[in-house]
Amino acid sequence: MNTEALVPWPADLAHAYRVAGCWRGRSLGSGPWEWAEQWGDRVAVVGGDRRLTFRELAMLTDRLAEGFGAVGLVRGDTVLVQLPNGWEFVVTTLACLRAGVVPVMMLPPHREYELASIGRHVDAKALIVPDDWRGYDHQELALRVAATLPSPAKVIVAGENVRSECLGLRELMSRSGQVDARRRRLDAVSPDASDVAVFLLSGGTTGVPKVIGRTHDDYDYNIRRSAAVCGFGPDTVYLAVLPAGHNFPLASPGILGALSAGGRVVMLPSPRSETVFATIAAERVTVTSAVPAIVLRWMEEVSVTGPDLSSLRIVHVGGSVLSPEVAARIGPALGCRVQQVYGMAEGLLCYTPIDAPDEVTHRTQGAPISPYDELLVVDRDGRAVPRGRIGELLTRGPYTPRGYFGVPEQNALSYTEDGWYRTGDLVRITPEGNIVVCGRVKDLINRAGEKISAGEIETLVQEMPAIIEAAAVAMPDPQVGERVCLFVRARPGRTLTLDDVAEALTARGVAAFKIPERLELLDDLPHTPVGKPDKAALRGLLAAKPDTRS
Numbered sequence: 001m002n003t004e005a006l007v008p009w010p011a012d013l014a015h016a017y018r019v020a021g022c023w024r025g026r027s028l029g030s031g032p033w034e035w036a037e038q039w040g041d042r043v044a045v046v047g048g049d050r051r052l053t054f055r056e057l058a059m060l061t062d063r064l065a066e067g068f069g070a071v072g073l074v075r076g077d078t079v080l081v082q083l084p085n086g087w088e089f090v091v092t093t094l095a096c097l098r099a100g101v102v103p104v105m106m107l108p109p110h111r112e113y114e115l116a117s118i119g120r121h122v123d124a125k126a127l128i129v130p131d132d133w134r135g136y137d138h139q140e141l142a143l144r145v146a147a148t149l150p151s152p153a154k155v156i157v158a159g160e161n162v163r164s165e166c167l168g169l170r171e172l173m174s175r176s177g178q179v180d181a182r183r184r185r186l187d188a189v190s191p192d193a194s195d196v197a198v199f200l201l202s203g204g205t206t207g208v209p210k211v212i213g214r215t216h217d218d219y220d221y222n223i224r225r226s227a228a229v230c231g232f233g234p235d236t237v238y239l240a241v242l243p244a245g246h247n248f249p250l251a252s253p254g255i256l257g258a259l260s261a262g263g264r265v266v267m268l269p270s271p272r273s274e275t276v277f278a279t280i281a282a283e284r285v286t287v288t289s290a291v292p293a294i295v296l297r298w299m300e301e302v303s304v305t306g307p308d309l310s311s312l313r314i315v316h317v318g319g320s321v322l323s324p325e326v327a328a329r330i331g332p333a334l335g336c337r338v339q340q341v342y343g344m345a346e347g348l349l350c351y352t353p354i355d356a357p358d359e360v361t362h363r364t365q366g367a368p369i370s371p372y373d374e375l376l377v378v379d380r381d382g383r384a385v386p387r388g389r390i391g392e393l394l395t396r397g398p399y400t401p402r403g404y405f406g407v408p409e410q411n412a413l414s415y416t417e418d419g420w421y422r423t424g425d426l427v428r429i430t431p432e433g434n435i436v437v438c439g440r441v442k443d444l445i446n447r448a449g450e451k452i453s454a455g456e457i458e459t460l461v462q463e464m465p466a467i468i469e470a471a472a473v474a475m476p477d478p479q480v481g482e483r484v485c486l487f488v489r490a491r492p493g494r495t496l497t498l499d500d501v502a503e504a505l506t507a508r509g510v511a512a513f514k515i516p517e518r519l520e521l522l523d524d525l526p527h528t529p530v531g532k533p534d535k536a537a538l539r540g541l542l543a544a545k546p547d548t549r550s
């Protein structure tokens with residue numbers, strides 16, 4: 001990895017974060033053995049038909065970390081990880097942390113376009129994929145992508161059917177040998193706490209790949225504070241249903257928060273109500289996290305099946321706007337408490353307290369996890385607004401890195417000169433210090449918590465010969481919050497259908513969740529004085545002309 005492409009914290013602040021005890025100077029890879037020493041024979045991870053104790057988890061982590069070395073992956077190399085929620089995801093992530101190999105957290109629906117552009121950007125040395133997932137051949141995909149990358153990249157496959165050109169993940173972790181000696185060998189090459197531990201993808205990349213390098217120090221603090229604020233402990237049984245590569249289920253407090261508190265993680269590759277309810281009952285799950293769209297489905301379907309959710313104590317809800325009315329209904333419907341979570345892969349995390357009054361839980365997105373988080377709410381000219389007024393939220397702090405990896409021009413837009421990250425969210429802060437998200441100024445579509453960059457879609461469809469100009473706009477939707485509507489000015493004499501757009505983007509290798517779900521052809525797009533499509537006017541058109549699909 002080109003470490004010069006990272007943007008470090010200023011040295012004096014880094015020092016202050018160490019002195020304050022935020023940064024502990026330890027690698028996240030030391031976690032599994034520390035946990036094993038405290039909670040050795042307790043079950044740590046449940047996934048499919050596997051149940052791994054903390055001791056087994058530490059042993060498998062070490063075996064795979066050494067397996068990575070045996071196939072030439074060394075500290076500082078980046079690997080694209082595209083695994084569904086299962087035990088392999090957990091072991092792979094921990095083995096990367098242990099070996100200092102940096103996982104880039106891709107999502108299972110990503111295709112050639114996303115894998116290749118991110119893979120090139122980070123100079124990936126391997127792709128770790130399932131053999132086949134939901135009827136799609138990921139080995140084939142990964143081999144195709146690997147052939148286009150600048151460095152020779154290995155394809156490592158989780159699952160049974162490993163092709164001869166690929167390496168088997170299970171084989172890489174089936175090494176024999178003395179456990180203690182291996183542990184010492186790995187300890188000796190442990191990554192630095194200031195090294196990047198994971199690369200998270202930013203919600204809504206603008207066509208420029210925006211990946212966020214989270215260091216061991218910063219992510220450790222993120223996990224530790226989140227676990228404390230959410231009361232995680234050895235009695236926690238956390239159900240991971242959101243795609244595990246997202247910061248929310250991974251570390252807010254999620255999978256890593258539960259394990260580091262001695263709790264148990266249950267990995268489930270689907271948020272389908274039936275499976276989720278059955279798993280909560282069977283594993284006595286105490287906490288899970290979900291985006292509002294998923295919680296809504298659970299609430300609708302819970303009364304039909306009447307499952308046993310008696311173990312469930314808390315649901316973390318975040319990733320997109322939750323209305324106060326829905327928030328108030330979750331507790332009674334699922335028989336648990338709610339904590340709202342407002343967070344971002346870029347860093348800042350806010351939670352409503354576990355024991356907050358309903359007013360706070362239902363109507364706010366909570367307060368930051370650290371006293372060292374800095375918040376600034378500004379107007380369009382970048383001036384601070386009076387407390388309580390709405391403006392764009394800027395933030396800095398011990399787990400909010402100072403820039404994306406390798407995109408200085410983008411960083412000049414997304415970060416101020418003095419290191420504030422521009423969240424693009426419109427918020428106000430209540431007198432008690434809780435954040436209320438009121439809207440956003442960034443140009444993206446938030447579809448069930450998945451962020452889709454309008455600019456990315458526009459650039460991609462511009463390649464279609466029938467299109468002169470296009471604008472992607474969020475269309476409000478009761479099920480998923482927002483869907484992509486594409487406004488198009490077509491070339492005279494050319495026709496265009498929604499299917500044509502979907503076909504072109506699919507052929508381009510774009511993830512299905514980004515594909516527009518409504519197309520509006522206009523003779524001309526409205527423009528702002530500077531000549532950009534006028535999105536406010538387009539949103540107005542949408543409001544006046546609701547979707548007529550049945």
Ligand code: OOB
Pocket residue numbers: 201202203247248252317318319320321322340341342343344345346349365423425437440449451
């Ligand atoms: C989480 O992370 P990302 O990186 O996928 O997206 C961040 C953006 C925020 O800037 C905001 O626009 C939106 O997602 N968002 C919310 C929200 N939580 C996130 N908007 C309204 N209400 C909320 N509660 O989405 C994420 C990362 C860690 C924990 C939770 C969510």
